[in-house]
Amino acid sequence: MRIGELAERAGTTTRALRYYEQLGLLPARRAGNGYRAYDEGDLRLLREIRMLQDFGFGLEETRPFVECLRAGHPEGDSCPASLEVYRRKLGELDECIARLQDVRAQVAGQFDRAVRARDELAAVQEPPVCELVKE
Amino acid sequence: MRIGELAERAGTTTRALRYYEQLGLLPARRAGNGYRAYDEGDLRLLREIRMLQDFGFGLEETRPFVECLRAGHPEGDSCPASLEVYRRKLGELDECIARLQDVRAQVAGQFDRAVRARDELAAVQEPPVCELVKE
DNA sequence: GCTGGCGTTGACGCCGGGGGGAAGGTTTAC
DNA sequence: GTAAACCTTCCCCCCGGCGTCAACGCCAGC
Numbered sequence: 001m002r003i004g005e006l007a008e009r010a011g012t013t014t015r016a017l018r019y020y021e022q023l024g025l026l027p028a029r030r031a032g033n034g035y036r037a038y039d040e041g042d043l044r045l046l047r048e049i050r051m052l053q054d055f056g057f058g059l060e061e062t063r064p065f066v067e068c069l070r071a072g073h074p075e076g077d078s079c080p081a082s083l084e085v086y087r088r089k090l091g092e093l094d095e096c097i098a099r100l101q102d103v104r105a106q107v108a109g110q111f112d113r114a115v116r117a118r119d120e121l122a123a124v125q126e127p128p129v130c131e132l133v134k135e
Numbered sequence: 136m137r138i139g140e141l142a143e144r145a146g147t148t149t150r151a152l153r154y155y156e157q158l159g160l161l162p163a164r165r166a167g168n169g170y171r172a173y174d175e176g177d178l179r180l181l182r183e184i185r186m187l188q189d190f191g192f193g194l195e196e197t198r199p200f201v202e203c204l205r206a207g208h209p210e211g212d213s214c215p216a217s218l219e220v221y222r223r224k225l226g227e228l229d230e231c232i233a234r235l236q237d238v239r240a241q242v243a244g245q246f247d248r249a250v251r252a253r254d255e256l257a258a259v260q261e262p263p264v265c266e267l268v269k270e
Numbered sequence: 271g272c273t274g275g276c277g278t279t280g281a282c283g284c285c286g287g288g289g290g291g292a293a294g295g296t297t298t299a300c
Numbered sequence: 301g302t303a304a305a306c307c308t309t310c311c312c313c314c315c316g317g318c319g320t321c322a323a324c325g326c327c328a329g330c
Binding site for chain 3: 148153168170193194
């Protein structure tokens with residue numbers, strides 16, 4: 001399988017594959033004409049990379065999973081190093097979520113305060129129109 | 136007030152202030168010798184920028200607040216444009232938090248599955264040691 | 271033999287928010 | 301007088317994950 005086909009089957013681009021090879025993440029054998037040659041195993045590795053990327057893992061964080069698969073394990077997360085990455089990532093996610101929730105609360109507080117200030121100012125400058133509304 | 140003093144009073148760097156000026160976010164008057172000259176109002180603007188930055192606002196998102204203050208309003212969020220930025224930001228935060236929680240659940244699922252698979256494999260390869268433990 | 275569609279390498283661009291440092295002018299304190 | 305501490309502009313660097321050329325090679329069909 002050549003680079004274009006692999007890219008298409010994995011839903012990515014040839015540029016990304018060359019980049020992964022440059023990182024040593026997904027090295028390719030070479031055909032006689034210099035073209036990169038991939039097999040089904042590489043497709044498996046690439047799918048693992050893509051799945052983890054969708055989870056927000058950096059490429060370096062996918063390396064233990066890829067190497068685990070290449071070492072012959074049935075799953076990319078069959079190795080302790082992969083589990084450690086999971087643990088670290090869960091911690092980071094929790095921390096990130098907590099921080100965002102805190103920020104959200106603060107921004108919501110600012111927003112509410114600003115809206116109340118605006119409404120009070122409007123009430124002062126523009127007196128109630130109850131009489132007109134009643135008509 | 137010169138740039139170094141303003142930077143120190145606002146808890147930032149001269150580098151950042153020159154960058155803000157380059158963006159047109161915080162323009163400075165010039166003294167006779169070409170040095171940037173700031174006043175207390177600029178400090179107020181800068182504090183507004185810094186607060187919003189701490190909330191994770193991009194510099195461009197702080198612009199409505201800064202211009203609102205410069206237009207003479209009492210608060211940076213006294214203007215409709217600022218409120219709109221608040222609303223947009225709250226939406227982005229909610230979306231981001233929801234996505235992260237979804238990812239967290241998926242990663243936790245993967246982690247649990249991998250741990251169970253490992254434990255089952257260990258149980259098969261290494262038989263229980265109940266007898267020894269009892270002694 | 272020529273066109274078109276693959277492939278190759280290499281290098282630069284981009285996004286945001288500045289950091290770092292050079293080369294030079296100014297101001298201030300001792 | 302001179303050294304330290306400012307200030308100015310200018311330009312390159314960083315992070316990740318590629319996109320986007322440029323200039324070339326390989327191969328199939330007509």
